[in-house]
Amino acid sequence: MGTPSDKLRARVDGTVDRLAVVLGDQLDRESPALADLDPSRDAVLMMEVAEEATHVPSHKQRTALFLSAMRHFALELLDDGYRVRYIKLDEPRNTGTLAGEVDRAVSILTPAHVTLVQPGEHRVLAAIRRWAKRASVDCTIQQDTHFLTPLDQFAEWAEGRKQLVMEYFYREQRRRLDILMTKQGKPRGERWNYDKENREAFGEDPRPPKPMRFSPDRITQEVIQLVDRQFPSAYGSVEDFGWPVTRRDAARALKDFLAKRLAHFGPHQDAMWTDQPFLYHSLISPVLNLKLLDPQAAVAGAIEAFEAGDAPIQSVEGFVRQVIGWREFIRGVYWTEGAEYGERNTLQQFGSLPDFYWTGETDMHCLTQSLGQVVRHGYGHHIQRLMVTGNFALIAGIHPRAISEWYLAMYVDAVDWVTLPNTLGMVMHADGGVVGTKPYAASGRYIQRMSNYCESCRFNPGKRTGEDACPFTTFYWDLLIRN
Numbered sequence: 228m229g230t231p232s233d234k235l236r237a238r239v240d241g242t243v244d245r246l247a248v249v250l251g252d253q254l255d256r257e258s259p260a261l262a263d264l265d266p267s268r269d270a271v272l273m274m275e276v277a278e279e280a281t282h283v284p285s286h287k288q289r290t291a292l293f294l295s296a297m298r299h300f301a302l303e304l305l306d307d308g309y310r311v312r313y314i315k316l317d318e319p320r321n322t323g324t325l326a327g328e329v330d331r332a333v334s335i336l337t338p339a340h341v342t343l344v345q346p347g348e349h350r351v352l353a354a355i356r357r358w359a360k361r362a363s364v365d366c367t368i369q370q371d372t373h374f375l376t377p378l379d380q381f382a383e384w385a386e387g388r389k390q391l392v393m394e395y396f397y398r399e400q401r402r403r404l405d406i407l408m409t410k411q412g413k414p415r416g417e418r419w420n421y422d423k424e425n426r427e428a429f430g431e432d433p434r435p436p437k438p439m440r441f442s443p444d445r446i447t448q449e450v451i452q453l454v455d456r457q458f459p460s461a462y463g464s465v466e467d468f469g470w471p472v473t474r475r476d477a478a479r480a481l482k483d484f485l486a487k488r489l490a491h492f493g494p495h496q497d498a499m500w501t502d503q504p505f506l507y508h509s510l511i512s513p514v515l516n517l518k519l520l521d522p523q524a525a526v527a528g529a530i531e532a533f534e535a536g537d538a539p540i541q542s543v544e545g546f547v548r549q550v551i552g553w554r555e556f557i558r559g560v561y562w563t564e565g566a567e568y569g570e571r572n573t574l575q576q577f578g579s580l581p582d583f584y585w586t587g588e589t590d591m592h593c594l595t596q597s598l599g600q601v602v603r604h605g606y607g608h609h610i611q612r613l614m615v616t617g618n619f620a621l622i623a624g625i626h627p628r629a630i631s632e633w634y635l636a637m638y639v640d641a642v643d644w645v646t647l648p649n650t651l652g653m654v655m656h657a658d659g660g661v662v663g664t665k666p667y668a669a670s671g672r673y674i675q676r677m678s679n680y681c682e683s684c685r686f687n688p689g690k691r692t693g694e695d696a697c698p699f700t701t702f703y704w705d706l707l708i709r710n
C-alpha cells in the first residue's frame with residue numbers, strides 16, 4: 228500500500244527557468260525564494276541528505292522532525308500547484324550532500340537561475356558558495372525575511388560598540404518595531420524589563436496545564452521508521468514524538484501556549500521541577516526555527532492576550548524579549564562575528580564531554596532530569612540549558628566546541644545560528660564576552676534554590692569537599708581558582 232508521501236516521488240519533467248532551493252529549516256511560505264515562482268516554468272528543489280544528520284550526531288527526534296516537516300511542506304506546495312523535485316533520504320541515487328543534490332538537479336533541469344534564502348549555518352553557506360563558483364548557472368542567495376532584523380541593520384547597530392549588550396539591542400527593537408510602547412515612546416508598564424520578577428521558584432509541586440502534543444500522522448510515522456533504519460546508532464528516543472510538523476499545527480501550538488501557559492510563564496520562567504519537562508514554557512522554538520511559525524504572529528498573540536487582560540505584563544514582556552530581543556540578537560552575533568567565532572576558547576578549556584551527556588545516566592539528579600528529558604523529548608528550557616547542562620560544562624572545563632556540538636546534536640530546535648552563540652558565547656563564555664557580560668557559573672546552591680532536584684540527590688549542594696560534596700559546588704570553586 229502506498230503512503231501519503233509517495234506523491235513526492237513524482238519527478239519534474241523537462242527544463243525549468245528558475246530553480247528555488249528550499250532547505251530543511253526554511254519552511255516559510257513567505258520566503259523570497261518562492262516569491263513570483265511560475266509553476267509552469269519554475270520548480271522547487273527540496274532534499275533530504277544524510278550529511279545534515281551526520282556532520283555532527285543528530286538526535287533521532289530532531290532528524291525525524293526536520294524530515295517530517297519538510298515532507299508536509301513539500302506536499303503543501305504540490306497541492307498549491309508548485310512543481311517540486313523532492314529527494315528522499317533513502318533514494319538510491321541520493322548523493323548524501325546538499326551540493327551534490329543541487330548539482331544533480333541542475334544537470335537534469337538545466338535552470339537559467341538558482342535561488343535560495345541564506346542558510347542558517349556558515350558550513351552550509353560555504354558549501355553553496357563553493358558550488359555556485361564552479362556551477363555554470365547564476366545563483367542568488369537572498370536575505371531571510373522570516374527574521375525581524377535584516378543582517379546589515381544588525382551590523383550597523385553593532386558597528387563601533389565595545390560590547391554587544393542585548394538589553395540595548397532589545398530596547399531598540401521595541402522602539403523600531405513599536406512593540407509594547409506608549410504613544411509617547413515609553414515602554415508599556417513604565418519599565419523595559421521585568422527580569423527581576425521573573426525568577427520565582429515553585430514553592431510547592433507546580434501543576435501546569437499539559438501542553439498540546441501532536442500524535443505522529445502517517446508521514447511522521449514513516450520518517451520515524453526511516454530514521455531508525457538509516458541511523459540505528461543515533462542518540463535519543465523517538466517514542467514520545469509530539470511536535471507540530473505543519474504550519475497549521477504550529478499555529479495551534481502557539482494558541483495553546485497563549486491561552487493556557489503564557490500568564491504563568493513570566494514569574495516561573497527560570498524555575499525547574501522534577502519530572503516536569505515543559506512547565507509553562509511555550510515549546511514553539513522548534514516551529515519558529517523551522518520557519519513554520521512567524522515570530523510576528525507569536526508576538527502579536529502575546530500582546531493581544533495582554534490587551535485582553537489574560538496575561539500580565541511581566542509574562543508578556545518576558546516572552547516578547549525572547550522573540551524580538553534574544554533570538555534576533557543571537558542571530559545577528561552569529562553572522563556578524565563570522566565563521567571563526569566557532570573556534571574561540573577564551574577560558575582555554577579542553578576537557579572532553581562526559582558520556583552521560585548522551586544518555587542522562589549519572590548520579591547527579593539535576594543532570595539526570597535535564598539530560599533525561601533531552602534524550603526523551605529533545606527538549607530542555609532555557610534555564611536547564613544555561614544553568615544545569617551548560618553550567619556543568621563550563622565549570623567542569625569542557626571544550627566549548629564539544630559542548631556546542633552536543634547542543635546542536637540533541638535539541639529538536641537546534642540550528643547552528645542559534646546554538647553556537649548561545650552555547651559557545653552565553654554558556655561557555657568562550658567568546659570573551661561578546662554575548663554575555665560575565666560567565667554564568669553557579670554552584671549547586673543556585674540549582675537548589677530554583678528547583679527541587681537536590682531533594683532527591685545523593686549529593687549535598689552546600690558541600691564542596693567530602694564524599695557527598697555536590698560536583699557543581701566543587702567545580703564552581705575550581706573554576707574560580709582556575710581563573
Ligand code: SF4
Pocket residue numbers: 590591592593594670671672674675680681682684685686687688697698699700
Ligand atoms: Fe545537582 Fe548538586 Fe543538587 Fe545533586 S546536589 S541535584 S548534583 S546541584
